[in-house]
Amino acid sequence: EVQLVQSGAEVKKPGESLRISCKGSGYSFTSYWISWVRQMPGKGLEWMGRIDPSDSYTNYSPSFQGHVTISADKSISTAYLQWSSLKASDTAMYYCARLYLDSSGYYFDYWGQGTLVTVSS
């Protein structure tokens, strides 16, 4: 069974750093890209970026480029989303999702349960 299990909720102060994780199981972790998706309170889904775990190649949405870092450790089948200096506006639910690619396009076939990040002084 394919599973993406995310790390638990976090409460941080502005200016602090944070790394959240997403562990894949039940499939070949290096065969599928992993994406991160933000959902701010009461708002819609926003694609942040993606990583190819086989070689750690990344590309980011222009909206998130330079604000977050996506990485992966294929030896432990885990992807990460990292902030160096959090802002209150980073308060949101963050989902990782497996990106299925074929010749016709790409979409998210499996999702993690979400990690709630709260940034407050």
Added chain:
Amino acid sequence: SYELTQPPSVSVSPGQTARITCSGDALPKQYAYWYQQKPGQAPVLVIYKDSERPSGIPERFSGSSSGTTVTLTISGVQAEDEADYYCQSADSSATGVVFGGGTKLTVL
């Protein structure tokens, strides 16, 4: 930047047909995908490649495409279908992902 446009809300009575649209200039060239998200849950794929239904998704969910608009149709809506629905496609350069703003389906 490329956008997909959805109506903010759609309301239907149980047993009726709900239609949720998604418009985008690149949709004639890129497939669209639909996700259902219930409160407190992660999204779930309900339609892929415009009109294909993943296993486990009820037959009342269907998708279609015409020009720059794709449509998610839910026939015989049930109370359990009340949720937010998002369309998704590739961006115009086909290197990134874009989501529509989401449509809240209310079952009256």
